[in-house]
Amino acid sequence: MADDVTAVVVDDHPVVRAGVAHWLSTADIELVASGEDPGVAWTGPGASAAVVVLDLHLGGVAPATSELRKLVEDGRRVVVYSMRADDEIVLQCLEIGALSYLTKAEGAEHLVQAVKAAAEGQSYTPPALAGALAGDRSDTRPALSPRETEVLVEWFQSESKEFVAQRLNITLSTVNSHLERIRVKYAAIGRQAPTKAALVARAIQDGLIGLDDL
């Protein structure tokens, strides 16, 4: 399965593109195209890539949220990869429909997992994103259960799911399903997007979450 994962990287720094290419190749993810312009994700081999790894700051000062929106509305699975870690922009990207948001301080492991999850249409919540969700004070934020909040906070604090599982005396898969449920709850709010709808639909089919929970 892993051989089938294809990705395109949009980033204005050649060194980042090279680094991401190397990380993905070690995880058997095929990088079909890369470039500094979002056009590489729309034309040529990049147009058919399963996952788009998008840098939010392409030269300009303003974040490339409109590029993200266009991709998401076209049904593309996007992992945002950004220098910026401020919560507002993180939450905005989730609201638009990005499947994951990674800061460049987060390493290869998280990027690979995020890309693999996105290829399946799944969300991935790295620690920084968990922190942003835990600190979310917006009025529209979904109601999380105390356990879900605790998993979110512990994951943000320790960066180790094994550690979280030990701490809370739960299994690793329970940790993951809590994080997934949280992301489904977030996907159910705000603007509609194909990727978000798919997340919710699949979670309900799998019995991960009930309609009442949303």
Added chain:
Amino acid sequence: MTDHTVATTTRQVLLVVVFAIQLVLMLPLVVAHPHGPAAWVAYGLLTAVMAVVAGCVAAAVPTPAYLAVAPLVSSVLATTALPAGASFTPADWGFGLVGWYLLLVLVERPVALVAALSAHICFSIAWFAREGSGDVGTAGVVILSGTSFQLGVLVVTRVLHRDAGLAAEAAAEHDAARTREELARQREQDLRAGFEGQLGALLPLLADLADERVSVADQTTRLRCSVAAVQLRRLFAENDDVPDPLLHELTACVDVAERRGVVVSLAVSGTATAVPTEVRRELVAPMAQALAVAHGRAKVSLLRTATEVRVAVVADAPETLPASGRTGAVTVETSVHSGLVRSEARWRTT
């Protein structure tokens, strides 16, 4: 002596003086000379004024200015009731006494007093001139001697008032200076006490090193140095004027650990919240302690939700554990899982 005391004392003294003049000096004159009946009305009116002023002094309320009308009326009554050609002679009991009454009533209002006195003197002179038979020299002496004495008293009270005002100002300034001095001393003392309290592990360590009771060759001593360094660095950061003091203190501690070669990642979430200095100290302390003894890697996180501020550290430092428990408003929880210490300090903002 305050302004108020000067005013009260002046009125009391004047009251005694006026009482003595009216009873001892003037009553025999009224009786001895053939005055018209209006003289007794004037005498009675003046006595009534004295009673009112005495009442005001007893009740410690200011004498009403309109009361000055009564002495002026008495002036007219007493002067017109004089026997023919008696103006400014010993029989003219009213001239001096009315002046004293005006002084008694209007001593706090110099302008009104001078005006009333002038009116009184002018009327007396006019009456004297109408008679036209008196000795101008004697009249002049009587007017000058009586009036200058009364004006002298007025000037003395004004001077007393001014001096009292100056003294009060000087006293207030002196008090303010003393208060400022006291505050500065207190502040310095607080700062010193605060630093001594905060220095915690540092002073005993320095003493031990100076006395050569411990050696830096020992691992334990190096750990103590490391703890002291983090404490000191945090203390320096505490009073810096920065937008996010809590994060600033965390960064300071992380900085010291990184200099020791520990790889620290610092993650921050949520927006800056105002945290009191005391609470900040308690929030940072467990994490600072864990970082000071950490080796290898450590992860520090600051999370600020709508209701809580949470500072956590996950570090490879199982030798010395930050104490769990509740100190003041902050709850600290420490646990060890597979060789990693996790210590978290939480503070509820609401």
